[in-house]
Amino acid sequence: METILIVDDEKNYLVVLEALLGAEGYEIVTARDAKMAVSIIREADLDLVITDMKMPGMSGMELLETCKKIKPEIPVIMMTAFGTIEMAVEAMKKHAYDYIQKPFENEKLKLTVKKAMENHRLVKENRLLVEALSDRFRYGNMVGKSKPMAKVYDLIDKVSGSKASVLITGPSGTGKELIAKAIHYQGPRKKRPLISINCGALTETLLASELFGHEKGAFTGAVAMKKGRFELADGGTIFLDEVGEMPPALQVKLLRVLQEMELERVGGTRTIKVDVRVLSASNRNIKEDVAKGIFREDLYYRLNVIHIDAPSLQERTDDIPLLVKHFIEKFQDGDSKKKIELRPEVWKALYAHPWPGNVRELENVIERAMVLYTGGVITLDDLPKTLVDTETQFDVERFVPSHIPLPKAMEEIEERLVRRALAQSKNVQTHAAKNLGITKSLIQHKMKKYNITL
Ligand SMILES: Nc1ncnc2c1ncn2[C@@H]1O[C@H](COP(=O)(O)OP(=O)(O)OP(=O)(O)O)[C@@H](O)[C@H]1O
Numbered sequence: 001m002e003t004i005l006i007v008d009d010e011k012n013y014l015v016v017l018e019a020l021l022g023a024e025g026y027e028i029v030t031a032r033d034a035k036m037a038v039s040i041i042r043e044a045d046l047d048l049v050i051t052d053m054k055m056p057g058m059s060g061m062e063l064l065e066t067c068k069k070i071k072p073e074i075p076v077i078m079m080t081a082f083g084t085i086e087m088a089v090e091a092m093k094k095h096a097y098d099y100i101q102k103p104f105e106n107e108k109l110k111l112t113v114k115k116a117m118e119n120h121r122l123v124k125e126n127r128l129l130v131e132a133l134s135d136r137f138r139y140g141n142m143v144g145k146s147k148p149m150a151k152v153y154d155l156i157d158k159v160s161g162s163k164a165s166v167l168i169t170g171p172s173g174t175g176k177e178l179i180a181k182a183i184h185y186q187g188p189r190k191k192r193p194l195i196s197i198n199c200g201a202l203t204e205t206l207l208a209s210e211l212f213g214h215e216k217g218a219f220t221g222a223v224a225m226k227k228g229r230f231e232l233a234d235g236g237t238i239f240l241d242e243v244g245e246m247p248p249a250l251q252v253k254l255l256r257v258l259q260e261m262e263l264e265r266v267g268g269t270r271t272i273k274v275d276v277r278v279l280s281a282s283n284r285n286i287k288e289d290v291a292k293g294i295f296r297e298d299l300y301y302r303l304n305v306i307h308i309d310a311p312s313l314q315e316r317t318d319d320i321p322l323l324v325k326h327f328i329e330k331f332q333d334g335d336s337k338k339k340i341e342l343r344p345e346v347w348k349a350l351y352a353h354p355w356p357g358n359v360r361e362l363e364n365v366i367e368r369a370m371v372l373y374t375g376g377v378i379t380l381d382d383l384p385k386t387l388v389d390t391e392t393q394f395d396v397e398r399f400v401p402s403h404i405p406l407p408k409a410m411e412e413i414e415e416r417l418v419r420r421a422l423a424q425s426k427n428v429q430t431h432a433a434k435n436l437g438i439t440k441s442l443i444q445h446k447m448k449k450y451n452i453t454l
């Protein structure tokens with residue numbers, strides 16, 4: 001439903017306009033003065049403002065200017081009883097959509113409003129389209145050719161065409177949000193909005209009002225009606241990030257929206273129908289939370305119709321070179337597409353690092369290196385110390401159980417290093433041997449000793 005804000009100091013006009021345009025199926029919000037109107041413009045999601053020109057205090061012209069500053073995309077129609085043509089011309093120069101003279105003919109007003117709405121819709125849709133194109137969130141934008149990633153792409157392909165709920169899990173920085181975007185922008189809803197909300201970042205009251213919206217006066221500070229994200233996502237997709245953090249009271253409400261596809265705004269009684277595809281993500285184990293009774297089981301099954309697990313970077317070290325190349329290009333200055341090399345010891349450090357922050361951490365490391373490097377080569381000096389340390393310092397506690405005899409411990413370590421070198425060189429023995437600084441025949445001897453088969 002499209003919403004119109006009507007501003008006039010004369011109550012009669014407000015009543016007449018509200019009745020006239022309300023009957024056309026618009027949702028009407030009114031304000032008696034421009035100051036009130038400004039706070040509504042800030043708060044509410046409006047599709048049109050109709051304002052009187054002459055009002056005590058802030059004038060309609062000033063309101064027009066303010067509105068264009070805070071929400072330039074909302075069309076504004078000016079009304080004037082005292083209108084001289086000059087005033088109207090000035091308003092048009094300040095990007096008013098149109099003006100009407102009081103007293104107005106009902107039909108003419110309705111037509112002007114209808115046209116403004118159509119125009120606004122076009123502008124909005126065009127913007128969504130442009131955003132979709134410029135973001136290019138086809139999974140073509142996701143980098144990685146490893147097996148675990150191929151599995152992810154396959155699932156994205158399978159689910160993007162349907163309306164089924166998808167729960168995306170995986171550790172922090174593994175690209176869960178990218179997966180959600182890929183699903184949305186590859187599916188039939190791509191021209192409609194993808195609306196995200198982080199369920200872990202807000203208090204319960206705020207989260208409820210963000211998700212479901214609120215009516216004017218629903219709580220202190222609710223100066224105007226506000227549409228919730230579910231309403232904004234109508235026809236499109238909502239992405240519930242950190243869904244595992246959702247407080248229990250809201251879990252119940254959310255479940256109802258998912259089941260019935262309808263909701264009431266906070267403080268409201270009117271039932272609003274929505275058509276929304278739900279994607280959610282979590283880096284905590286929601287299944288465990290269900291077992292502990294922190295997360296509702298019925299909601300979990302609703303969200304988790306399809307499950308996509310984003311692999312950690314450690315599970316797909318094969319993708320490190322591709323990702324590095326991708327991020328180098330991303331952070332390379334404008335036109336300079338010079339080739340940049342990484343020293344072999346830098347590659348080694350990148351492979352050896354456990355990457356607790358996953359792709360995001362790798363991205364940050366490359367961004368930093370792109371600032372520091374000189375002469376077309378990235379060296380160990382350009383990496384953060386933590387990365388260099390994993391390579392040079394040997395963490396005995398992590399590698400070897402305590403209380404075992406030294407020769408046995410040395411063998412433990414040797415076996416692990418050989419296995420790691422082989423994995424990192426994709427089982428090419430000559431490379432693994434070279435990285436370990438030994439001959440090929442020696443690595444084969446060790447492999448036999450430790451029963452390592454390829
Ligand atoms: N496969 C990928 N290819 C290219 N860039 C990626 C890939 N995966 C993640 N990234 C980049 O890594 C960063 C983190 O990704 P994203 O925000 O999607 O992770 P997340 O799983 O949602 O993390 P969190 O749980 O912390 O919210 C982003 O800048 C994203 O562009």
Ligand SMILES: [Mg+2]
Nearest residue numbers: 176177241281
């Ligand atoms: Mg995220």
